[in-house]
Amino acid sequence: MSELLRVEELVAGYGPAVVLTGVSFKLEEGESLALLGRNGTGKTTLINSLVGVTTYKSGRIVFDGKDIARTPVESRAALGLGWVPQERNIFRSLSVEENLTATARPGTWTLERVYELFPRLAERKTNMGNQLSGGEQQMLAVARALMLNPRLLLLDEPLEGLAPIIVDELMGVLHRVVSEEGLSAIIVEQKARKILNETDKAIILDRGSVIHESASRDLLADDAMLSSHLGVAQGAARPGA
Numbered sequence: 217m218s219e220l221l222r223v224e225e226l227v228a229g230y231g232p233a234v235v236l237t238g239v240s241f242k243l244e245e246g247e248s249l250a251l252l253g254r255n256g257t258g259k260t261t262l263i264n265s266l267v268g269v270t271t272y273k274s275g276r277i278v279f280d281g282k283d284i285a286r287t288p289v290e291s292r293a294a295l296g297l298g299w300v301p302q303e304r305n306i307f308r309s310l311s312v313e314e315n316l317t318a319t320a321r322p323g324t325w326t327l328e329r330v331y332e333l334f335p336r337l338a339e340r341k342t343n344m345g346n347q348l349s350g351g352e353q354q355m356l357a358v359a360r361a362l363m364l365n366p367r368l369l370l371l372d373e374p375l376e377g378l379a380p381i382i383v384d385e386l387m388g389v390l391h392r393v394v395s396e397e398g399l400s401a402i403i404v405e406q407k408a409r410k411i412l413n414e415t416d417k418a419i420i421l422d423r424g425s426v427i428h429e430s431a432s433r434d435l436l437a438d439d440a441m442l443s444s445h446l447g448v449a450q451g452a453a454r455p456g457a
C-alpha cells in the first residue's frame with residue numbers, strides 16, 4: 217500500500233478563530249478512516265479543511281504526494297477528493313440524472329453502476345432534487361460524489377437524521393464501496409460502533425486535536441475509550457450505538 221494522505225500539524229479554523237490546533241494523521245491508499253469525537257470537537261472542520269473551505273493557518277495536507285494546503289477549493293475535486301457535506305448540497309432544481317452528470321468525471325463509476333448501486337435513484341432519475349426524501353437526497357449526494365471518481369471519499373455524517381431502513385441501505389452501499397471495492401474514505405459518524413465495523417482505522421478528535429488513533433477493531437474492543445471520549449455505552453452488541 218502507498219500513502220494517499222498525510223496531514224501534518226494542521227492548524228485551521230474560520231476567519232480569525234482557530235478550531236484545529238495541530239491535527240496529524242495518515243491514510244494509505246485503499247484504507248478507510250472513522251473520524252470520531254463528541255459534538256463540536258472539529259470533525260466537520262477537519263473535513264472542510266481537506267476540501268479547502270476553511271481558513272488555513274499552518275501545517276501540511278499532503279495528498280498523493282503533493283501539498284494541497286493552499287490549493288483552491290475548486291481544484292481539489294479534480295485532484296481526487298470526493299466530498300459529501302453534512303448539508304448534502306444537491307442541486308434542487310436539477311433532476312436526479314442531471315445532478316449525477318453535472319460534475320461527473322470519467323472513471324469506473326458510471327451512471328449505470330451508480331444506478332445499480334442505488335436502484336431508488338434509477339427509479340427517480342427524472343425527479344427534481346427538491347422532490348426527493350431526505351434519504352434519497354443523501355443517496356444522491358453519495359452517488360454524485362462517486363461519479364467524480366474520487367481517490368478519496370469524504371463523508372460527513374452520512375447517516376444523520378435518516379430512517380433506520382435507509383441507514384441500513386446506505387451502510388450496505390458503504391460496505392460495498394469501501395470494504396469490498398477498497399475506495400479510500402474518511403467517514404464522520406456519531407454512531408461509532410456502526411462505522412467502526414466498516415473502517416480500517418479510527419481517530420478521535422477532542423478540542424481540535426487527535427487524542428486517539430488506532431485500528432478500528434481495537435477501538436471497538438476498548439469500552440473505556442469509547443465511553444470516556446465518545447459517550448458510547450458499554451457492551452459490544454448494542455445495535456445503533
Ligand SMILES: Nc1ncnc2c1ncn2[C@@H]1O[C@H](COP(=O)(O)OP(=O)(O)OP(=O)(O)O)[C@@H](O)[C@H]1O
Pocket residue numbers: 230233235253254255256257258259260261262
Ligand atoms: N462557520 C463557522 N464559523 C465559526 N466557527 C465555527 C463555524 N463552524 C463551526 N465552528 C466552530 O468550530 C468548532 C468545531 O465545530 P465542528 O462543526 O467542526 O465540530 P464537529 O465535531 O463536526 O461537531 P458536530 O458533531 O456537532 O457536527 C465549534 O466550536 C464550532 O462552534
